[in-house]
Amino acid sequence: xxxxxxxxxxxxxxxxxxxxxxxxxxxxxxxxxxxxxxxxxxxxxxxxxxxxxxxxxxxxxxxxxxxxxxxxxxxxxxxxxxxxxxxxxxxxxxxxxxxxxxxxxxxxxxxxxxxxxxxxxxxxxxxxxxxxxxxxxxxxxxxxxxxxxxxxxxxxxxxxxxxxxxxxxxxxxxxxxxxxxxxxxxxxxxxxxxxxxxxxxxxxxxxxxxxxxxxxxxxxxxxxxxxxxxxxxxxxxxxxxxxxxxxxxxxxxxxxxxxxxxxxxxxxxxxxxxxxxxxxxxxxxxxxxxxxxxxxxxxx
Numbered sequence: 353x354x355x356x357x358x359x360x361x362x363x364x365x366x367x368x369x370x371x372x373x374x375x376x377x378x379x380x381x382x383x384x385x386x387x388x389x390x391x392x393x394x395x396x397x398x399x400x401x402x403x404x405x406x407x408x409x410x411x412x413x414x415x416x417x418x419x420x421x422x423x424x425x426x427x428x429x430x431x432x433x434x435x436x437x438x439x440x441x442x443x444x445x446x447x448x449x450x451x452x453x454x455x456x457x458x459x460x461x462x463x464x465x466x467x468x469x470x471x472x473x474x475x476x477x478x479x480x481x482x483x484x485x486x487x488x489x490x491x492x493x494x495x496x497x498x499x500x501x502x503x504x505x506x507x508x509x510x511x512x513x514x515x516x517x518x519x520x521x522x523x524x525x526x527x528x529x530x531x532x533x534x535x536x537x538x539x540x541x542x543x544x545x546x547x548x549x550x551x552x553x554x555x556x557x558x559x560x561x562x563x564x565x566x567x568x569x570x571x572x573x574x575x576x577x578x579x580x581x582x583x584x585x586x587x588x589x590x591x592x593x594x595x596x597x598x599x600x601x602x603x604x605x606x607x608x609x610x611x612x613x614x615x616x617x618x619x620x621x622x623x624x625x626x627x628x629x630x631x632x633x634x635x636x637x638x639x640x641x642x643x644x645x646x647x648x649x650x651x652x
Contacts, residue, residue: 368591369637371583373599378580380606384614385573393566394558395446396551398573403548405574406540406581414537422541427534434526435546441519448512458604460513462495465597467521472593475525483640484595491601491633498604498626527585528593536585543581598637601630 389398410418425431449457469488472478530539562570587596605627611617 365591365595368587368589368596369599369634371587371590372596373602373634375580375584375587376600376603377606378576378583380603380610382573382576382580383607384610385569385576388614389566389569389573393560393562393570394554396554396558397560397562398570399547399551400555401570402574402577403544403551405571406544406578407548409575409578410537410541410544414541418537419541422538422545425534425538425542427530427539428542430526430530431534431539431542432546434523434530435543437519437523437526439547439550441516441523444512444516444519448509448516451507451509452513457513458607459496460510461517461520462492462601462604463514464517464521464524465600466492467518468524468593468597468600471521471525472528472597475529478592481640483636484598487598487633487636487640490636491598491630494626494629494633495601495604496626497629498608498623524588524597525593528588536582536589539585540578540581595637598633601633605630 386395386398422428445457445461452460466488469480469484473480608617608623608627
């Protein structure tokens with residue numbers, strides 16, 4: 353490795369951090385739109401419209417031959433496995449949401465970045481330095497303070513959320529392996545074909561005709577989700593899973609902000625303390641990555 357290649361490599365990682373952070377912001381906006389929609393529209397229908405919107409976008413930007421390329425992809429089995437994991441995480445999460453407060457739900461679910469970091473060591477053989485472990489733990493403490501959860505036992509809803517966090521963490525690690533082997537648009541097509549079929553079947557019994565405003569919001573949520581998926585997949589190509597995992601905590605900040613703007617929810621003082629810790633965790637990752645790569649030995 354030459355001296356000139358080090359800054360480029362560092363920039364590559366920073367680009368991965370930026371892209372995944374943008375992705376988590378967009379996913380939070382998407383979740384806010386879904387929260388508005390599910391008051392009248394079944395969740396399966398929201399997922400169906402989202403998948404259609406993304407698949408149309410893939411044709412527009414990838415051309416007519418992109419679907420034939422997708423079905424010839426060597427990652428098709430791995431991608432469907434990842435989609436199945438995400439579907440399982442989603443179902444566990446929303447089932448537990450019936451019995452847990454939002455603060456409790458959020459705090460337990462944000463064990464996911466810790467799980468991603470552990471799995472990245474076990475499955476991806478990544479070397480995780482101490483600053484990354486510290487960032488993950490600091491970020492989790494920030495989430496805990498912001499949510500101020502009640503003392504919880506290992507009830508069925510709690511175990512469901514932990515299972516959702518594990519499935520999502522496993523899906524993110526699998527995404528890291530897949531992202532290096534295939535173009536982003538191919539991954540998006542395979543991912544959303546799975547959800548289109550899976551969500552389409554229940555609609556024979558659950559369909560609700562949306563209003564014009566709901567239709568616009570459905571397709572708007574699909575566009576946002578498509579951009580979120582694209583930036584997440586691209587970010588995963590540029591940075592290790594354990595590097596970007598703590599930045600998932602930033603979505604909590606956006607969730608509180610959107611909650612205030614849309615539903616007039618006023619954050620408590622603990623929210624700002626937690627947000628500061630979450631941001632500090634992100635800066636710790638960036639600083640650790642900067643000094644680690646600066647100290648790499650040069651190779652002739």
